[in-house]
Amino acid sequence: MDHTAAPPVPLDAATSARLSRQPRSATKPEVTLRRELHRRGLRFRVNHPRLPGRPDIAFTRAKVAVFVDGCFWHCCPDHGTLPRNNRDWWRVKLGQNVARDRVKDAALVELGWTVLHVWEHEAASAAADRVEAEWLRRLPMISD
Ligand SMILES: [Zn+2]
Structure with missing residues (x-):
């Protein structure tokens, strides 16, 4: 089936859950940023499942x-x-992506997390600076 021709429909909960369980391979900007953070001595979890x-x-x-x-x-x-091609379909599809991003952000914030978004076009060093600064800012809030 040519999914680009399908009408845009909001994802139901089951579909959403299934998609979120699918393993996703890391993109190059992700790998580069992780490598840079690791080089700076920062340690982190990748694709934390919970x-x-x-x-x-x-x-x-x-x-x-x-x-x-x-x-x-x-x-x-x-x-x-x-x-x-299929401009309207894409407008809805991409709009749903962005809306889902905001929902995920809100869920994390609700759990007490700070959320940072890095664009794939950002230089890894600049992105790592932002991430490291936020990590440092949160350090005093770590109790143990
Ligand atoms: Zn960009």
Whole structure:
């Protein structure tokens, strides 16, 4: 079935859950950022299965979650585009992605986490600076 021709429908809970369980391979910007953070001595969990949205990078004690967002799939203000074909379908589809991102963010915040989003176009060093700064900011809040 050509899924691009399917009408846009909001994902029901079961479909959503199934999709979120599917293993996703790491993108290059993710790998590069993880490598840079690791080089700086930071240690984290990858795709933590028990956290909303399975963050790409999770600092469990500092409670900082990081998502590396693709410019196309997450509608980057600089590089987000709408394909010419099935434009309306894509508008809805990508809009749902962004809406889901915000729902996941809210769920994490509810659990006391800080959420950072990094665009795939960001330089790894600049992204790592942001992540490290947030991690440092949260350190005093770690009780043990
Ligand atoms: Zn971008």
